[in-house]
Amino acid sequence: MNKNLLLGAVLAAALSASPALAANSAFGCKHLEDNPTLPSVEGRDGFFFRIFADLRMQHPFTEDTVAQMGKLAEALKTHGTTMLYVPIPTKSVTLPTFLPDEAKLFGFDEDVAVAVYEDQVARLNAKGVIAVDLLSALRTTNGGDPPFFRSDFHWTSRGAETAAQTIGGMIKQLPGYADVTPVNYETKATGAELAVSGMRRTLQAYCVLSLPPVISTSYETVEVASADASLDIFGDSGGETEGAANDEIALVGTSFSDALVPNFSGFLAQYASLPVANMAITGGNQFGAITSYLTSREFQADRPKFLVWENPIYNNLAQFGTGSLTELIAAARNDCQPVGNTPDIDKAKGLYQADLTGTPITPNQVLLADAGDNGSRDVVLNFESTDGRTFTREVHRGDRFRGTGRFFIPLESLDSLELSKVSIQFDRLSEEKATISLCNT
Known part of the structure; x- marks a missing residue:
């Protein structure tokens, strides 16, 4: 039998086996809305729409x-x-x-x-x-x-x-x-x-x-x-x-x-x-x-x-x-000034430590952690206050980001503290170029 005729017979049999499917879909589609990966609906003239994105009515914009x-x-x-x-x-x-x-x-x-x-x-x-x-x-x-x-x-x-x-x-x-x-x-x-x-x-x-x-x-x-x-x-x-x-x-x-x-x-x-x-x-x-x-x-x-x-x-x-x-x-804005006295840098461990004693943190400031290496994608910061408390901030750039080695870290809730030290763990850094700065927003 001709391959095209055989294929047509198979498709016709599949459609006739599901009358509702044949009546409601121009392409013999079934359970599109139950697709766990991409729930969708079939529209007119062969147009398909995603339920969670195309049909969504709420687009938060505070x-x-x-x-x-x-x-x-x-x-x-x-x-x-x-x-x-x-x-x-x-x-x-x-x-x-x-x-x-x-x-x-x-x-x-x-x-x-x-x-x-x-x-x-x-x-x-x-x-x-x-x-x-x-x-x-x-x-x-x-x-x-x-x-x-x-x-x-x-x-x-x-x-x-x-x-x-x-x-x-x-x-x-x-x-x-x-x-x-x-x-x-x-x-x-x-x-x-x-x-x-x-x-x-x-x-x-x-x-x-x-x-x-x-x-x-x-x-x-x-x-x-x-x-x-x-x-x-x-x-x-x-x-x-x-x-x-x-x-x-x-x-x-x-x-x-x-x-x-x-x-x-x-x-x-x-x-x-x-x-x-x-x-x-x-x-x-x-x-x-x-x-x-x-x-x-x-x-x-x-x-x-x-x-x-x-x-x-x-x-x-x-x-x-x-x-x-x-x-x-x-x-x-790029309104940044270097901070951190006597930095201690361990390139092998990707660790940058700096003394922040006497460095005031004002509201709306951001810390720029610059690895000095464009290949750096991950950074974890541990802040220590003079009263012994510690606070952690971290940023991880996924594969859908280009590496720049520069991370601007918001400092919400830290502006009321007296910080004594920051330890920054980069996934990679340049010992000669790594710096930290405070930036105004």
Whole structure:
């Protein structure tokens, strides 16, 4: 028997064995909502939505978070960098017409979802943060190619271009843009490309028929005046944190920015008419890329004119408390002074000990523990007070962070104490370059 006929007979038998399955799913999917890894629902026209991310209605955004974001934008601006924060709306609120009726059973309400997104943008703008509203722009693409893949949660090239056009247009309207030298870029289609999708692979195991492939037109962006079409205009494509030139955009964010097929960084360079250094990290979530970049020595030595921070709205900025944003604010301010008398350094053990006697700790200060070695990812600090008590602070950079060897440690609750000593355990350090400093936020 012909292989295609045999395959069709097998699929038909599978579907007929489950009448409800065949009636409710265009791909013979069953129990998607029970998937322990990625609970999802199947919508119309082959669109799939994640229950915990795409259909989520609660996106915590406290007043403390808004205030900290305002301080971060101000700290960056003081040193010549304008930050644009780009919250990516969920796939469901962008493409509500493709949602299944069951979405309401999981609490999704389009009007509330729109209001939540717009509220976050408005509150940030009120605090002096340039927050980019992508929802309005992405929803206007519904008549053409969809802005998101059907069987994946990332944006397509169409979505990436729309977002870049919106952001680039805003950058060109900023006062600081008058001081830059624009560069002309052009973007050309290079054909269709199939992207790797963990979401599609996970869902496929629950479906009989093949799900829509994660395929999109791929593009290449080059400088018009360049004789070398392969010129790397986005910094180091290998992901190293390179120093940024003054008239440049530094892009930090998630896989939305890091993925090659949608060409988001290329479109951003084209529509902003500026080179883009792409520092985004796939799997870095809300803080992986921006923490790696702002704590780096390269950032301190050569700051960009503009910093674009892309982050899906479901990545809660307060998920780990206030410490993550406090570290970013301290790194952006870089108002630090060395402390610690007579340090005792044991490179073999990765141990740095310093006398803090007579060193006052004031409110809102942060300790910068600098290993002097970019490869350092883990640090544990033990503080001793003059009355014999000890206090521990620790930071561990995972694989989704780039190593910088610089850790800004918030000192909440320690400002009322008289400290006598600090012992810092680095996973690796440079005996000649390791230092500790107190920084103001």
